[in-house]
Amino acid sequence: MRPSGRKLSDLRTVSIETGVMKHAEGSCLIKMGETHVLCSATIEDKPPPFLKNTGQGWVTAEYGMLPRATNSRTRREAAAGKQSGRTQEIQRLIGRALRAGVDRNALGERQIVIDCDVIQADGGTRCASITGGWVALRLAVNKLMAAGTIVSDPILDHVSAISCGVYAGQPVLDLDYLEDSAAGTDGNFVMTGAGRLIEVQMSAEGAAFSQEELLHLLDLARTGNAALVAAQKAALGV
Amino acid sequence: MRPSGRKLSDLRTVSIETGVMKHAEGSCLIKMGETHVLCSATIEDKPPPFLKNTGQGWVTAEYGMLPRATNSRTRREAAAGKQSGRTQEIQRLIGRALRAGVDRNALGERQIVIDCDVIQADGGTRCASITGGWVALRLAVNKLMAAGTIVSDPILDHVSAISCGVYAGQPVLDLDYLEDSAAGTDGNFVMTGAGRLIEVQMSAEGAAFSQEELLHLLDLARTGNAALVAAQKAALGV
Amino acid sequence: MRPSGRKLSDLRTVSIETGVMKHAEGSCLIKMGETHVLCSATIEDKPPPFLKNTGQGWVTAEYGMLPRATNSRTRREAAAGKQSGRTQEIQRLIGRALRAGVDRNALGERQIVIDCDVIQADGGTRCASITGGWVALRLAVNKLMAAGTIVSDPILDHVSAISCGVYAGQPVLDLDYLEDSAAGTDGNFVMTGAGRLIEVQMSAEGAAFSQEELLHLLDLARTGNAALVAAQKAALGV
Amino acid sequence: MRPSGRKLSDLRTVSIETGVMKHAEGSCLIKMGETHVLCSATIEDKPPPFLKNTGQGWVTAEYGMLPRATNSRTRREAAAGKQSGRTQEIQRLIGRALRAGVDRNALGERQIVIDCDVIQADGGTRCASITGGWVALRLAVNKLMAAGTIVSDPILDHVSAISCGVYAGQPVLDLDYLEDSAAGTDGNFVMTGAGRLIEVQMSAEGAAFSQEELLHLLDLARTGNAALVAAQKAALGV
Amino acid sequence: MRPSGRKLSDLRTVSIETGVMKHAEGSCLIKMGETHVLCSATIEDKPPPFLKNTGQGWVTAEYGMLPRATNSRTRREAAAGKQSGRTQEIQRLIGRALRAGVDRNALGERQIVIDCDVIQADGGTRCASITGGWVALRLAVNKLMAAGTIVSDPILDHVSAISCGVYAGQPVLDLDYLEDSAAGTDGNFVMTGAGRLIEVQMSAEGAAFSQEELLHLLDLARTGNAALVAAQKAALGV
């Protein structure tokens, strides 16, 4: 029934390759089927100004998309002279999600910038960015700990994200672009490795939805996120 | 326990005054306690370009805040030369929420622009904007129907929104600024008059949250939105 | 003869309500007939950089207009990405006018920012902004003096402003939008409580004008400004 | 008493050289002492969009200043990414002043753009721009008439402008930079060849001023503008 | 002597992988050692406005760099709100170079946009963009010809580019970042498959250089470009 032939609760093939950007303190290329996102982590010695002298650090994210990551070419934001509302909304979500998995006191007065650049888009780029961004973050923190710059691990748990939606009347996991375009209700679910919730964002694209539908999608998301955490662990060799 | 002395499931005093902007096709001033938002609706004869010749209309929203709506002055976005990511995220949410309550075929090839300008801010401005924006939209559509421009009512149901959150360990309804700043988990819940869900946005500000907490806040939101729908009806005299 | 039925030297109904914005150090809502402007004053501890270590303070102003303050919707300047030339010209005038009524040495090294936001426009918004802006300024300075932060009153006199013009061949006071659109010559006159001149700006919209016309409008303006000063006093209860 | 040794009612040496820009339809270099402004007129076949199908034309102006026209270097506006409020205010004044001397029906559906670029600044650049801009406009209109494109002369009269102010307690004509920086009250006076008024802009830089002072400066301006009109005629050889 | 151990006339390892972006009409990932650039070609049905009704087409290019493509993170241009002068200069060069190898009449009234995005930078990104951009262009044109949209091949010859410079007193081919930073004179040489010149850009970074040095570098470039053309052919399987 799904355009890809997947079962309702099937993720797309997930692959996470680490160490793909030689200059970054942490990096990975995450592929969720045909959605490919390059994630890198940059460690900055100073926190943002509003955290000066608080002992706390910060994690922030920026998101971009190559012009031809999409089916028809999207105008380059640098040429347009500004980031779209969609871009800003996504990068705010990624930053918020990753910060929820970090003890900012343990991180200390520094900032880690996660760049998520979509090389190819087929739906679910913000979720892939969170899942891959966490791997880049983990690698950068590992480097800080290996160097003794940080003593106590500031990372509280895994963070991953997956989309779910109602496609052709059925709740499905991990929508690709074709499904996403046609979905009634859909949502993004950010969770911890322990299965707790960090962010739930559900929207009615057509008709409003019920609490039962919300719970059904949440159940699917739980399965999907568990598989993503396993993929993160495999990629990190832990 | 709440700074305002309200009970856990108390809304702030709600007031919706209609017809406050003489030039607009629909307008109201909504007050949720000390949060005051001016909402206006503008009818445009043409839909946005991507809907030309589709027979469908569009509802969109813009959001702004007077510089001294806030406790310390916020830089004027027009002077800064761009809308912040927060502003764009909010106005996208308002537009999406209101569109979910409209039959865009019945609206026909025209656009209604909802402007929500925060005159005074004390938490919950995006929810007040949705609830008040819907009233302005309803009034503008009434005008189109009274003039016979539209025959069949494109408005499917009421749309309202309320925030809930966990404050001092307790789930509370309709957070004001003091509560919002200190809340652990909080969320915004957009619902229809019939109690169905349009948008659910929950974020862990500190620790991740459980499904039970989500459901608890959802219950509170249901009560709050029912009261807001009643206030919309009273303001419209229906 | 006037569209509103007013006599040539009639002001519109003036109302000034103070204390309308809970966060501001001074605020008022001024109504000149259907022209409504929200004015707020913000006290900043530091003067602008060019006055550092001079012992002098500064008063500046910013001006904005809600998109639907006007008959047809005006594009939001924050969305357009810049303030129009008209906006900049008006806010420069407001700042200059208010500074002319202030002893900047007595004010000391701080800045007061006056925000004038037009809620509804029906002609004369820049004059209403000056008259109302002065009330907000007066209230903020009162607060500084009550706190003992400032000892000697830096406000030298009232400042108010009114427009006059030649409409249908007759000099009239306080043009509304209909008159303003059709006026030949018109001008804005900023004066002190003592009746001295702070700013005179007269433009020929059609044919050039004579010195006699200038003097005639100036006489009208004198009457109008005297009434505005009385309204300022009444609003402040002095 | 004046830094330059001029008498109170002395203009600086005025020179207007025409035909200085080979590509422009009209051009001149106007020098008011050490203030030098290059003015050019460009004829565009189409009026601005808001005049389409009205039979009327438009005259507009743009103003700029070379970075090192001033004593200390001014940041290039093209590099800063926007025109300052001062620039916009000045170019709006130039356009308004020149339009007041034109019959826009006789001009027909076309636009003339006057560019005024300050090569060297020593006070009074906006007035010099108006006086020189009018010469460029006159030359461009002459070209249209010589070609038979326009039959009836749309130029109603000369337009010129001069500043006056109170310097060291005395009313003086045509302030240079040193005087302008120290002046109490000053103003710009735009007049027709017949001595009628197009624009009067007076500001109290320090203390407010009286009607008598206004009239005194206006008298001085009348003398100055008469001399400028003579210089325009001489430059045009009429 | 070279940091990489390469001989003076050694290229870095070149690899060109085609078909890497599923949505693009042509794409490749070119690697020159540690410099990696993703190149895509987008076919647009319409030429730019200035070519309307001329029968001619256009090839243009845009260039970007992921923030962490570089050793220390570079600010994202979309966030900065504009493309740097360097970026604009590079993308103008790429477009000019590729157009020089195309018969724009044979291409017909359409535009091909080449996007070159640097995934990892180690010197020579503009040259790699030209060499890889040509492969993407070739693939897109192949698609147009296969579809019969274009009958006569508009591509005149291969286009490739290589940098050369004087490093440690010796002329070297294909500078990497370490060499580029320390090079005295360096240049970029764009050539055709037949060995003719399209663009020569040489700059003295330190002391001025002689005609002999220019010719020496040109000889090196000829060798390098011949090898790049071979790599293009291998990648295309021709």
Next chain:
Amino acid sequence: MRPSGRKLSDLRTVSIETGVMKHAEGSCLIKMGETHVLCSATIEDKPPPFLKNTGQGWVTAEYGMLPRATNSRTRREAAAGKQSGRTQEIQRLIGRALRAGVDRNALGERQIVIDCDVIQADGGTRCASITGGWVALRLAVNKLMAAGTIVSDPILDHVSAISCGVYAGQPVLDLDYLEDSAAGTDGNFVMTGAGRLIEVQMSAEGAAFSQEELLHLLDLARTGNAALVAAQKAALGV
């Protein structure tokens, strides 16, 4: 054969008038036939931030063009809100070229800004800017040396620039606009007084070119630059 009647190796009439801007530390008006550029030098006490505490100085350049310097009016970059890619490319070239002729250690920790503003354009504006910009730089440095601020002359040699191209099949020197528009291959050649090369930029506008053509144009450029250096010396009276 040339539109101007010049011989193949003729420069246009060159004139360099110094001291034309009273505020600048150095200035000249350079005319290459109908191409006129105003060049000024501004001495700033501080170097750019990246040179702080290095003992080195910097020379930078900005380039602009009056809107009606060109045959049809060019949009004012300050009004457009950004400098074009062409402008940025040119000003980067001017800065790079002038720096190549300066010993930045001898200059010391200060910056000299060269502004080149095209008053009238007829081809070759970037070359005229370099040649005239060097004269302005020389004059500013003379002032620093006369004041004893700098002891050892930081200027290593003259810097001048000239364009050459293939017009109607013949290599010609110093292209004017008509020739430039029709030229096949053309280039800009920046050289020192001693005849060494600082920058060579050659582009195939149509067909690719050969090494012989490059050398032929380089020979022409050598003659042209020698004449320009003579003109610089004459203007400076040395």
